[in-house]
């Protein structure tokens with residue numbers, strides 16, 4: 001990795017919010033307002049959005065990666081890592097590993113004993129970093145089957161962003177049943193097993 005990179009908290013770099021939104025929305029499209037709502041509460045006491053910046057002399061730093069660490073109110077000894085992303089041109093250079101390592105260090109500093117995440121299609125990446133499959137966590141107290149159902153409805157069959165930014169069960173249930181038209185049936189997935197959402201866990205030392 002030859003590039004000079006740094007990791008900063010989003011709330012310390014508010015001028016990079018727009019770039020962060022673009023990075024996330026290019027991968028997982030959603031409205032700017034919804035995206036803003038999911039990252040603007042970054043603060044020093046969690047949730048924290050971490051940015052991986054590539055430092056370019058005399059030019060504004062490029063936001064090349066993001067990951068968000070949140071508390072799990074029902075499981076206070078664990079934290080959740082989500083929205084892990086490296087921009088397409090910088091993948092395969094070790095930045096994803098670096099970002100996750102920094103997240104884990106920060107989580108350990110907060111006193112968490114383990115880190116949880118969910119993924120559809122990046123199991124091998126997380127396994128390489130020492131994550132193992134585990135039971136679902138309920139961030140909102142919702143049954144995992146309900147959340148999974150919503151996740152599977154992602155556009156274009158693209159793996160959606162992992163769970164925690166999904167609307168809570170009671171709200172989404174109301175919207176899907178009461179106000180939204182039913183979506184057309186999704187085409188058959190060619191690889192159901194590899195895109196099924198799983199939860200993964202890593203104990204922190």
Ligand SMILES: CC(C)(COP(=O)(O)OP(=O)(O)OC[C@H]1O[C@@H](n2cnc3c(N)ncnc32)[C@H](O)[C@@H]1OP(=O)(O)O)[C@@H](O)C(=O)NCCC(=O)NCCS
Pocket residue numbers: 027083084085086087090091092093094095096097098118119120121122124125128161162
């Ligand atoms: C997943 C992602 C963050 C990985 O970032 P990255 O910078 O490319 O990963 P790294 O270069 O640090 O890879 C670390 C290791 O994982 C491996 N790896 C990375 N992506 C992998 C994949 N999709 N499948 C299998 N192994 C993978 C690398 O080969 C490397 O292995 P090595 O240490 O033995 O050489 C990146 O591909 C990404 O942003 N994807 C789109 C968003 C996304 O799906 N995020 C995950 C949401 S759960």
